[in-house]
Amino acid sequence: MPEQNKIRLQKYMAECGVASRRKCEELIESGKVRINGHVAALGAKVDPKKDTVVLHGKKLVRRDNPRYIMLNKPRGFVTTVSDELGRKTVMDLVSDLPERVYPVGRLDRDSEGLLLLTNDGALANALMHPSFQIPKVYRVTVRGKVGDDVLAALREGVEIDSGRTAPCEVLPLVEEEGRTVLEFTIREGKNREIRKMCEHFSLEVARLRRISLAGVKLGMLKTGDYRDLNEKELRKLFHACNMTYKP
Numbered sequence: 001m002p003e004q005n006k007i008r009l010q011k012y013m014a015e016c017g018v019a020s021r022r023k024c025e026e027l028i029e030s031g032k033v034r035i036n037g038h039v040a041a042l043g044a045k046v047d048p049k050k051d052t053v054v055l056h057g058k059k060l061v062r063r064d065n066p067r068y069i070m071l072n073k074p075r076g077f078v079t080t081v082s083d084e085l086g087r088k089t090v091m092d093l094v095s096d097l098p099e100r101v102y103p104v105g106r107l108d109r110d111s112e113g114l115l116l117l118t119n120d121g122a123l124a125n126a127l128m129h130p131s132f133q134i135p136k137v138y139r140v141t142v143r144g145k146v147g148d149d150v151l152a153a154l155r156e157g158v159e160i161d162s163g164r165t166a167p168c169e170v171l172p173l174v175e176e177e178g179r180t181v182l183e184f185t186i187r188e189g190k191n192r193e194i195r196k197m198c199e200h201f202s203l204e205v206a207r208l209r210r211i212s213l214a215g216v217k218l219g220m221l222k223t224g225d226y227r228d229l230n231e232k233e234l235r236k237l238f239h240a241c242n243m244t245y246k247p
Contacts, residue, residue, distance in 0.1 A: 006045035009033065012053065016060040017102075017118075020125035032056060066120040067099045068234055071226040072218060073115045079106040090115060094226055104128060108192055113138070113210035114218040116237075117226075126241035127214065133187040134240055137212035138194055139173070143204040146172065146180045150201050154184075160196040179206065214240040 013024040013033070025042060027033055033040040034054045046053055053060045073079070077088045081102060090103055094117060104116040104124045118124055127134055154170045166188050174181035184194050198205050211218045216233045229237070231247060238245035 005047045005049070007048065009035070009040055009044045009046055009053070010042075012046050012048055012062065013055070013060060014122040015062045016053075017066070017121040018055060018060065019121045020129070021122065023125060027055065065099075067097065067101055067118060068120065068123075068229040068237075069094060069097070069101055069117040069226050070216070070218070070221065070229055070233075071115045071117060072221045072223050073107050073112050074223045075110055075112050078109050079103045079115065090117070093224055105189060106191075107210060108195070111208045111210070112223065113208075114213055114216075115210070116213065116216075116229075123237065123241065123243065126243060127237065128189065129241075130188055132241050134214050135185055135187055135212075136189075136210060136214075138184045138186070139207075139209045139211055140182045140184055140194060140198070140205060141207040142180050142182065142198055143178065143206055144180065145175065146182065146201075146203065150203070153201070154197055158197045158200045160190065160193070160200065162190045162193075162196075165190065165193060165197055213237075 009028060010021045010024040013019070013027070014021045018024055018027070028040050028042050028044070031039050032055060035044060035046055036052050040053075048062055071090060071093060073090055073093075077090050077093065080089050081091055083089050087109070094101060099119055101117040101119050102124065104118060105128050107113065107115055116127070126132060151170055151172065155168060157165045157167050166186070168187070169185035171183045172180060173183050186193060194208060195205055215236045216229065221227060235245050
């Protein structure tokens with residue numbers, strides 16, 4: 001088989017939307033990948049047009065047309081592909097898509113706003129990887145007034161159940177009787193991080209909405225609607241992950 005037609009197995013797997021190349025390497029090393037019926041070894045190459053690659057018993061097919069979707073997630077939907085409790089998932093909102101896409105990261109059930117979905121596993125994993133420090137911006141409405149001392153402490157980092165949060169940006173946008181609207185910019189993804197930070201100071205969160213990720217903004221997209229990302233937005237995402245965008 002001509003060597004020029006072959007590519008590294010982990011690269012092919014990433015192009016099929018499995019995961020990042022590093023994660024694909026782990027799958028290969030664990031013996032879960034087969035090429036033409038034989039267990040694959042790290043360093044193997046394949047010809048995508050001739051070789052059959054199987055993971056967990058399923059044949060991998062490279063996606064020549066990746067899809068990148070922005071969804072304005074409503075409250076009440078869980079960010080999973082399926083839910084064993086029968087709750088509504090974000091996949092119900094994109095069920096008319098011909099391609100199979102997957103959520104990039106999570107927004108908890110009570111949170112709303114910008115959620116990306118894609119079948120580009122390499123980009124998705126890069127966006128979620130803590131090393132890239134992807135900025136995520138949230139508008140958070142809390143009950144009552146937030147003092148300057150609390151704002152300072154939130155910015156410096158708070159001890160929560162999963163460890164101390166990294167320094168972040170917190171700006172007060174609206175201060176009214178009975179409520180304060182804060183804008184958080186964080187660069188890590190601990191589970192329910194902002195809610196736990198607020199809980200640490202007995203701040204009740206009335207609304208939490210993500211409005212931006214890696215400079216890509218939710219804008220005026222209606223709640224529950226989705227749209228394809230444009231080229232400018234895709235370039236921002238790829239640049240944030242030190243990846244090259246190829247239209």
